[in-house]
Amino acid sequence: MFGFVYNLSFIAIVPKQGTSLWIFIIGSLIIGVLFLFLLTRVPNRYRKTLIIGVTFLAGWFYFLEFMIPGNREAAPIRTQLKAAEQDLRKVDQDLSAVIIGANNRSVRITAAQRHIDFALEDLRKAQSLIESLKKPTEERYQAELKKSDSFAEKHKLDDKLSGRGEDGKIQNLQTKTLAKTIDGLSSAAGRTDNAIRLLQDVRANIAGASDKQIPELRGAVLSAITQTSFAQIEISDNFLTPYKVPISDILQVIGAFTVGIGLYSLGSIHGKSIAKRRPGWYNSFAFFAALVLMTLFAFFKEYLPANTDGRIISESIYKILFSGGLAALQATMFSLVAFYIVSAAYRAFRIKSSEAALMMMAAFFVMIGVVTFGMWLTNGLSGSLTSLRLENIQSWIMEVPNTAAQRGMMFGIGVGGLAMALRLWLSLERGSFFDKQL
Amino acid sequence: MQHANLMVYLLEGIIVFFILYKIFSARAGRRLFIRRIPGLTAIDEAVGRATEMGRPMMFSPGLGGITVVTLQALSILGHIISIAARYRARIIVPTSDPMLYTIAEETVRDAYESQGIGEIFNRDDIRFVSSDQFAYASGVVGILNREKVAGAFYFGDFFAESLILAENGQQVGAIQVAGTPQVMQIPFFIAACDYTIIGDEYYAASAYLSREPTLLGSLVGQDYSKAVILFLIIIGIVSASFLAVSTAPFLETIMLRFTGAFSG
Structure with missing residues (x-):
């Protein structure tokens, strides 16, 4: 045995x-x-x-x-x-x-x-x-x-x-x-x-x-x-x-098997878009072009014989596609977050209620407490007044009420996750994967 | 901690006991109360508005793979689809994981069929977009803008893309409801969405929407478990405070045994 x-x-x-x-x-x-x-x-x-x-x-x-x-x-x-x-x-x-x-x-x-x-x-x-x-x-x-x-x-x-x-x-x-x-x-x-x-x-x-x-x-x-x-x-x-x-x-x-299904989904949607000449069909064409080119050149750069022209050209094209194309597009999307933060903050900080006013005040202390100007403003406070320096108020807000609230949520989320996992494990969950005969 | 210790056996045992006990007592017919959660009540409003405007809705299950969080999101999706199916409203579901894509498709098809209108299920509305974070965000933003969605739902694991999605939804004028256990993303959703499900309300959503005895029982069991945790936190606070100011050896030993029991 x-x-x-x-x-x-x-x-x-x-x-x-x-x-x-x-x-x-x-x-x-x-x-x-x-x-x-x-x-x-x-x-x-x-x-x-x-x-x-x-x-x-x-x-x-x-x-x-x-x-x-x-x-x-x-x-x-x-x-x-x-x-x-x-x-x-x-x-x-x-x-x-x-x-x-x-x-x-x-x-x-x-x-x-x-x-x-x-x-x-x-x-x-x-x-x-x-x-x-x-x-x-x-x-x-x-x-x-x-x-x-x-x-x-x-x-x-x-x-x-x-x-x-x-x-x-x-x-x-x-x-x-x-x-x-x-x-x-x-x-x-x-x-x-x-x-x-x-x-x-x-x-x-x-x-x-x-x-x-x-x-x-x-x-x-x-x-x-x-x-x-x-x-x-x-x-x-x-x-x-x-x-x-x-x-x-x-x-x-x-x-790994479902990756094929995912590609089928993408191919089907973009294929239909090109076939029916839907508005923006050229974006779907770009998808197919990117898929084919990235796959081919990633393959060539790995498997063509080393130091051959084909390998060197493949490596260069792959680098252009990856660093010049994909990475740049990803960075562009990520950088949008900075602009959206401004518009979201504008809406969030409009004082419409006492809670919003409290949040605005906390945000003010947190923001000013991390910039040099804020630290300079209260630099003169010393001795027993040190704790009233803006950077200390900022770190207190972040470390005490903010952390406490986050941990409170984490406890609830943890118990909720455990309950969900237990229901799934014991097949008590009502969902399409358990509720009925598929 | 890689393996459970005595305190984990005890604590998990108590939590599991409460959850199972309440599930079975609810199944036996005991009536349980659940408070109103505005964010979840707004789902009906969003579906009704989308139907009136003749525009589709979008449900994003986030970037998680097949995890408890995403399965909960799919459970919520099933309920939203059931409501939408009554009005024959359309919902687009972009996914970031091919495995999730197959399960989401099954969930949506089942929800339509359970309402007896399986024929209006459109396979192309459930899409695999990309496993890459910002490619997914870009794809979802494209859907929001092209389809001019009237309602957008974000339930699942979200990260830096949360604000990109929610702000674009806001710009196309969609009613937006979001819920995520990712604590760091909650402020972004609060700032950009009309309603946000906070913390463990995320796991209460399916119970609230379906009023299934099993789910309601589980929810009440969770509340009992949280009461136990609250009690332990209070003991922990008292222990730590005593240790900071007292040097009585017997007290110190008892308190350290208690605080140390959870540490590894």
């Missing part, structure tokens, strides 16, 4: 060149088209059941992948990193209290020092655990490579399949999974190392730090928290995680 699964992993490897590659491409296309054709032949009474079944299974996969904790071998490392993160959050709280002017400054600084020491200890333990896990994983990887090599040699796969990466190592599902684990461990080790260096720096300077330096030290602590948090993520793959990419690829394959 395991042997069968092992052999199956080589199927994902694409043939190298020549006839077998063409057979692979054409075979895949035929299988894809056949599969889609068979789907259209499914009797109406079974279609809903089929959609529900596929949606439910795919939903289960992603649900389990998220809900099952990361691999057990790395659990002790995650525990250490988590402990370090907790300690660092305490340091952050202590430094925040110092910044807002809590009266027990020295107690807070001493507490922060103590927590940094704990965090450093945890991080060092995590580092040694990462190293001790990395070694056997690398050994397993080497053993897997040997096994794959001998399998490839026995079945003469090297002559047929493009299964080796640039480093010459076999890239089947097993070796890719182990390589990803090693990458995750290496990256986690790097991040842990970064966090240790940041904290050593904070530890060395915190005792004699002035009030102005404390925010900088807090910034370093926050960076260390981020590093520790990312390090935990990088070693938290579970047994389903390696299959996420291949399963997402299925969606891309289906998407």
Whole structure:
């Protein structure tokens, strides 16, 4: 059974060149088209059941992948990193209290020092655990490579399949999974190392730090928290995680087939426009011309022999079409936003109600607070009046009420999205894709 | 966070429980109230106006691919088409994703057929425009101006092109209703559209328009879940504030356990 699964992993490897590659491409296309054709032949009474079944299974996969904790071998490392993160959050709280002017400054600084020491200890333990896990994983990887090599040699796969990466190592599902684990461990080790260096720096300077330096030290602590948090993520793959990419690829394959349908739609609309000489039919002609020229020259610039006249001319024409045509048109469309902002702002800021007046006032402070003139106007305010400087009012509006409102919306949107996803997953949603027999 | 932790199990469990419980109780016949949402009420007005003027409408599902956001947009599209079909009004649906194009076509055809007028469904009204952001914007602007649309609906994921679309709709004199979960784009829609669906009203739209018990139940379940989140936010605020001013070790430990539980 395991042997069968092992052999199956080589199927994902694409043939190298020549006839077998063409057979692979054409075979895949035929299988894809056949599969889609068979789907259209499914009797109406079974279609809903089929959609529900596929949606439910795919939903289960992603649900389990998220809900099952990361691999057990790395659990002790995650525990250490988590402990370090907790300690660092305490340091952050202590430094925040110092910044807002809590009266027990020295107690807070001493507490922060103590927590940094704990965090450093945890991080060092995590580092040694990462190293001790990395070694056997690398050994397993080497053993897997040997096994794959001998399998490839026995079945003469090297002559047929493009299964080796640039480093010459076999890239089947097993070796890719182990390589990803090693990458995750290496990256986690790097991040842990970064966090240790940041904290050593904070530890060395915190005792004699002035009030102005404390925010900088807090910034370093926050960076260390981020590093520790990312390090935990990088070693938290579970047994389903390696299959996420291949399963997402299925969606891309289906998407690739629908590109043809999209092109058919475009061709049909613009073709009819030319045939019936509708107003602006020449724009439709431009569409066909652009489609053909871009496709041809993109193909020629890649596949004509290097350093030939044809290749050089193709590259030049492609560059003109892409940079001189497409990119310029995109930039033109984007630049229109600036003009539309003015007319939209004019309508939005007409004071018609008390809410509009409030919005106008907030907009005034935000706009004037980010320009040099605004900063110059209130430059003289100092001491306890510093917070009334226009740039400080501007950042308060953006960071406090604006962020609070946005986060409030995000909570609602998140819960709404979860409810919608749940209804889709359990086929409770009423829509054309579930409501009735298609 | 790559995988769930204990607090996520708990929180998601509570949210899922509320949503499913309310869905099944609504299905069992319990009457549920939903407040008036002006933006959604305006859809009828827009369809009526377009019918009177004899001009088409346009529904843009945005730039998202096949995501929950876009599927919700398609659900709203289905309801708008049902209203439009009653008056035999025409709706153009430009899409930015070929996969979405096929699903949108199916949705529109079904909505016409459900009203018993499948014969007026015009395949060319559902169009794939482009997957490129500004090429799509340019295509939609072209449709707005050429067809002189009387009503424009923007539901889905929108980005920098939101203002380009809405301002052009404004210039051709269309009644415009927009809704997006992209918080950064909401101000642009508010400035340029007649009605804007804000925040989670976006996910309430299909329940509001259809009054289906399943959707209404889900909506009430979402409100209960938001109440739980609000409660947690209050505890979080109190925790963080206590930590900033107190050094009592036991209090600190309890608060950090609570705030740390959500952090990864």
